[in-house]
Amino acid sequence: MIKLGGYLLTLFYLAGIFFPAWLTGLAADLAQVSGHLAFALFALLAARGARRTSNHFYYFVRLLVAALVTELISFTASLRLGVWFEGRNPLFTYASGLSLIAGISMAIGCYRDLVAHAIPAGGEINKKVLFGLPVNPGNYRIAPLPGLVIGLATAGLSLFVAFHFGFSHGLYGLLFILLAFVAMGEEVERPASFLRKTVFLGWKTCARTFLFTAALAVLFLLLSLAGKFFKAWMPPAYLFTLPAIPLAALLPEGPRPGTALGRLSYTALPLATGLFCLLGCLI
Secondary structure (H helix, E strand, C coil): CHHHHHHHHHHHHHHHHHCCCCCCCHHHHHHHHHHHHHHHHHHHHHHHHHHHCCCHHHHHHHHHHHHHHHHHHHHHHHHHHCCCCCCECHHHHHHHHHHHHHHHHHHHHHHHHHHHCCCCCCCCCCCCEECCEECCHHHCCCCHHHHHHHHHHHHHHHHHHHHHCCECCHHHHHHHHHHHHHHHCCCCCCCCCHHHHCCCCCHHHHHHHHHHHHHHHHHHHHHHCCCHHHHCCCCHHHHHHCCHHHHHHHCCCCCCCCHHHHHHHHHHHHHHHHHHHHHHHHC
16 A cells, blocks of 8 residues: 555654664665655645545645644754754645645636636535635635635745745655646546556556656756756755656555544654654663
């Protein structure tokens, strides 16, 4: 299962972070690679989850709360154990990615309403939709012009905070989620193929996701050659996010968890980080 694979890769990565004396040489390099693979696997799950969740606002809040708890544990580990983390934990990036998708969706939906002067004939709530995604929290009615401004502000703020606060994988990671969301497409009945048990809808969807994210990596690599300011945007190690796409095509997604089990998955990273922090204090 893709989540189990992501969890194992995350544990290996955290082992390299908390116990660098135990993992040296090639093992240390593989631990770093596993972190990038785990990030990309869960980024694909976040992109697919944006299509499936019944309430995008609550989805964002759960990600944000888990990110804050994980960051508190990481900060404690840095103080007590001298552990160093490259950027803030990836849950912040996933939450920002969802916010970016929502902002773009609201802006485009409101722009279309503004141009077409569309008013629901029956007075029903008018959902703003992009790629099949309703984004207004609670589907509250909102006028087109304020909605356009709020949507653009939300998308811009998502990009700003990811860059300013140093979220894991930065702008590259944020755009990775957005492009995966676009490429993976809307949930439909899946054709009879090997990939029907994965996060992808078919081989074309998988190939499109790889092409979109590979194009993003090439663009950021070219920007990194343009000057020192852009160099930090695309460390060469970020290229190890790309193999996660064919890996995700080989890992079955498994049955969708129930509500309680699904919410429990948000605690995986804070629990794992806390466990390694506790082990580091005891050893």
